[in-house]
């Protein structure tokens with residue numbers, strides 16, 4: 027009888043906990059794992075400088091940290107290009123930049139640290155692809171903020187307006203602020219997956235273990 031009661035109690039508790047699941051809307055910040063560009067100023071201003079957190083005032087862990095929490099800290103990017111920013115090799119628009127996220131992810135926003143100097147992108151289209159060959163337009167004619175010259179500059183969040191499942195993201199840059207360069211400080215994306223809260227899962231594990239332990243104790247007593 028005791029055994030039955032405790033199983034029932036544990037089951038009820040477990041079910042109550044399950045009913046209480048409210049998936050948290052987690053938006054992880056993700057860096058691309060690879061990048062290419064139609065022109066690079068080498069050495070020192072490679073496109074890889076836009077996916078490695080170089081020049082950021084605050085770092086993040088890609089795929090782990092929350093996108094909104096991180097950006098609420100107002101991480102800025104250094105204006106110093108060498109080792110920190112992508113610059114074209116004395117070429118303005120048009121330019122194409124390709125980012126590889128490593129696998130197909132559900133993304134819905136871009137964090138863009140747009141170069142503060144005359145290389146800043148003033149107009150571009152965002153395209154996405156699952157295979158790196160067939161691209162479809164996500165947004166066209168995006169006009170990001172041109173940051174004040176010489177300043178440490180913040181990220182601008184560009185919302186896609188919908189969730190995009192993609193491994194590859196392409197920037198078709200149609201205009202840059204100056205006649206000589208196009209440039210970007212850093213990019214990151216927000217995933218749009220919703221996942222159960224880790225704290226809740228830990229709680230459920232704890233309850234399960236507790237239930238099993240007390241059941242064992244009672245079985246022993248009955249013997």
Ligand SMILES: [Ca+2]
Pocket residue numbers: 075076077078079080081082110111211212
């Ligand atoms: Ca950078």
Ligand SMILES: [Ca+2]
Pocket residue numbers: 104105106107111141142143
């Ligand atoms: Ca700069």
